[in-house]
Amino acid sequence: MRKPSSSSKNVIAALVAAAFGLTAGAALAQPTPQSDQSNAASPRHASKKSVRQLSSQVKQESDQMRATTSKLNRATAQLKNTTGKMKETQATETRVASAEHHVKRGERRQRSHVHSRRNAPANTTPPQQ
Numbered sequence: 001m002r003k004p005s006s007s008s009k010n011v012i013a014a015l016v017a018a019a020f021g022l023t024a025g026a027a028l029a030q031p032t033p034q035s036d037q038s039n040a041a042s043p044r045h046a047s048k049k050s051v052r053q054l055s056s057q058v059k060q061e062s063d064q065m066r067a068t069t070s071k072l073n074r075a076t077a078q079l080k081n082t083t084g085k086m087k088e089t090q091a092t093e094t095r096v097a098s099a100e101h102h103v104k105r106g107e108r109r110q111r112s113h114v115h116s117r118r119n120a121p122a123n124t125t126p127p128q129q
Helices: 006-020 024-029 043-118
Strands: none
Touching: 006 043
């Protein structure tokens, strides 16, 4: 059986990374399990070690993702809360503005009504007896 080329090793590393949810760069940065020249009698030892390192890295990245997700969830909850408060305040401001507008409109009507009564001719007919 022939040795895989370095490009196929990169493809395999990317596939393994995808299976573990890592980026391809992180998997390619890991040393590829090769038979160690100084320890040619136990090539499985190097494989176990690299698997252990990869598992440790996956666990660390998983913990980081969990922490990031937790922060994101807290920020989302805070944003929803703030948005709700902002909408309540906006609704209150709208009601107040509407009420002020009605009051001003009423004052204007009342003033114009008073003015129109003032300008009406006086009743000069004497009361009937």
